[in-house]
Amino acid sequence: MTEISVRVLDEEHWSDYKDVRLRALTESPEAFVASVEEEKEYPESRWRDRMNRSRRLLAERDGAVVGVASIGQERYVEEGVAELFGLWVAPEQRGAGVARRLMEAAAQQARKDEMKHIVYWVGTDNGRAVAFASSFGFRPTDSRRPMRIRGVDTDEDAEETAMVLPLGSSGGTPTNL
Template identity: 35%
Template sequence: MAVEIRRARVADAEDYSKIRLEALRVAPAAFGSVHEDVAKFPTSRFEEQLRNGCYFLAYESGKVIGTSSYAQFSLNRRRHAGLYGMFVTPRWQGQGVAAELVNAVRQQARLGGYRELYLSVNPSMVRAVAFYEREGFRDTGEREPMRRDPSIALMTMKAAVEG
């Protein structure tokens, strides 16, 4: 398996939109966005996201197979690093691609001077929770309502950046 993980560029908007739409279609319970809404976005919307954010794409033989993103956010007046939008196409799950995508975000957080990395996950996504635990993430005990469905309480997890 020769998987390449790299930071997405604006020119990767088509690949990013493809993997994002696949993620929303395959794992709707994992994301706050809805496939039908995001499918209507013009390419320029994805270009803008890539221009202003920090996204990573996983490729195998030139085909996009996964994504993750890094963002900084404020919580209790402190700045934190977050892992968002994690997805690996089902055919490639369980083969180390997700761990490489997490590592790319960890490296970005390290460059930003952060010691901890946070994420939110739907606790019903048992395989995702188990994966994050293997990657060193632990449940903080905090819950937050999912944007698109406030009846779902997302689990907040954190891990050391040095993982």
């Protein structure tokens, strides 16, 4: 297999992000808060605004988009905490290292942006995602929140847990999770 490359998109690449985001929402609606029906109606200005709020990472292999993730400042926690969200890998690429490359690129970008921690919210019943995040160095916390997924019937008791990756020598866990 060829190498996986990851690039950080800028505002001018909003349509690349839109394409993969709508693909992800269509293929894995249960994994996202938003719905494809809602987001496909967004105007260009909203997509451009999203590009400026968070870093959008695009994974490619052989010129084809195979995954996406976003990393941005966690606004509910103390300064210096980034949140990883919107991670998606094309089904035919799962288990082939795409998610790991996206995580590596996200951690590298967070360090570059002088973040001290990355928070990644994972469904408590998603053992595969918890194991993957743990293998990368994320550690579970006691922080939980209800799962919020629009347009998909879910268990009303479904919840997510915050997993934290300390960057550099910061150690510890953010205090306001």
